[in-house]
Amino acid sequence: MRFGFTLSIALSVAIVLYVFISLFSPQTGLSGVSVVGDEVLLPLPTRVTSIPVEEAVLLRKSVREWARSPITISQLSMLLWASQGVVEEVDGWLRRAAPSAGATYPLEIYVIVGEEGVSLGDGSYVVAGVYKYDYKRHSMKLIREGDVREGLWRASLRQDWVREAPVSLVICAIYERTTWRYGERGVRYVHIEVGHVGQNIYLMSAALGLGTVAIGAFHDDEVAGVIKAQQREHPLYVFPVGVPQTPHETSFKELQELYSRLRR
Numbered sequence: 001m002r003f004g005f006t007l008s009i010a011l012s013v014a015i016v017l018y019v020f021i022s023l024f025s026p027q028t029g030l031s032g033v034s035v036v037g038d039e040v041l042l043p044l045p046t047r048v049t050s051i052p053v054e055e056a057v058l059l060r061k062s063v064r065e066w067a068r069s070p071i072t073i074s075q076l077s078m079l080l081w082a083s084q085g086v087v088e089e090v091d092g093w094l095r096r097a098a099p100s101a102g103a104t105y106p107l108e109i110y111v112i113v114g115e116e117g118v119s120l121g122d123g124s125y126v127v128a129g130v131y132k133y134d135y136k137r138h139s140m141k142l143i144r145e146g147d148v149r150e151g152l153w154r155a156s157l158r159q160d161w162v163r164e165a166p167v168s169l170v171i172c173a174i175y176e177r178t179t180w181r182y183g184e185r186g187v188r189y190v191h192i193e194v195g196h197v198g199q200n201i202y203l204m205s206a207a208l209g210l211g212t213v214a215i216g217a218f219h220d221d222e223v224a225g226v227i228k229a230q231q232r233e234h235p236l237y238v239f240p241v242g243v244p245q246t247p248h249e250t251s252f253k254e255l256q257e258l259y260s261r262l263r264r
């Protein structure tokens with residue numbers, strides 16, 4: 001009787017410990033990513049391509065057809081870093097990958113991860129859902145679990161490349177961060193800034209052999225609803241990202257031939 005009681009106590013303690021450990025201990029995959037509770041600590045930025053910037057500019061192209069393939073967590077890490085990641089600390093300030101008027105940094109990035117959209121390199125995938133990028137920790141935090149690509153597609157005027165991409169980045173602006181300093185002109189600055197970030201996403205995608213397309217046509221309120229944006233966050237741009245169905249190939253030789261025709 002007493003033995004049975006002790007055994008059931010021991011079993012309960014073991015179960016509670018197991019649940020606690022699996023919820024809160026980091027799970028480290030092959031790619032250096034760790035998942036702690038609702039936070040995905042991304043692999044730290046590093047040199048992953050051998051494509052010089054001029055080749056990335058040459059290769060940049062809007063892509064709307066994807067291979068049935070996930071992107072990797074390292075690729076997602078590099079895309080997020082290029083969009084809003086930290087590049088340097090100066091006098092206690094964190095400078096980021098894209099310029100910002102008066103370093104007011106009004107932009108926030110949400111990540112929509114589809115089912116089996118981001119591979120962790122060990123045969124498993126990032127849980128499908130909506131995440132928010134934390135630039136300081138270079139991590140993403142789960143906001144909403146589940147594959148919401150259908151909702152994002154509907155909100156984006158049913159553009160199929162949005163539903164079919166394994167991942168989309170949604171860039172939102174908090175205008176007040178810039179307008180408190182610059183007044184109405186701050187609105188212009190925020191819109192210029194989102195273009196800088198968009199170009200970084202295009203160039204990093206090209207360098208990584210991925211494809212993306214800038215999406216400006218969508219219903220703002222619906223996109224905000226899908227990502228559960230906070231009240232002051234206004235969606236400005238959506239970037240579906242994936243492995244292109246057909247790799248884009250071109251060369252400076254071809255370009256030079258084009259220019260010589262154009263100069264005739």
Ligand SMILES: Cc1cc2nc3c(=O)[nH]c(=O)nc-3n(C[C@H](O)[C@H](O)[C@H](O)COP(=O)(O)O)c2cc1C
Pocket residue numbers: 060061062063064159213214215216217218
């Ligand atoms: C502000 C802006 C909004 C855009 N919106 C969309 C869009 O909603 N859907 C889409 O398929 N492409 C969109 N594009 C992509 C353009 O169609 C594309 O950049 C253009 O056709 C030139 O092609 P390229 O990017 O391959 O050079 C947008 C581009 C910009 C700059």
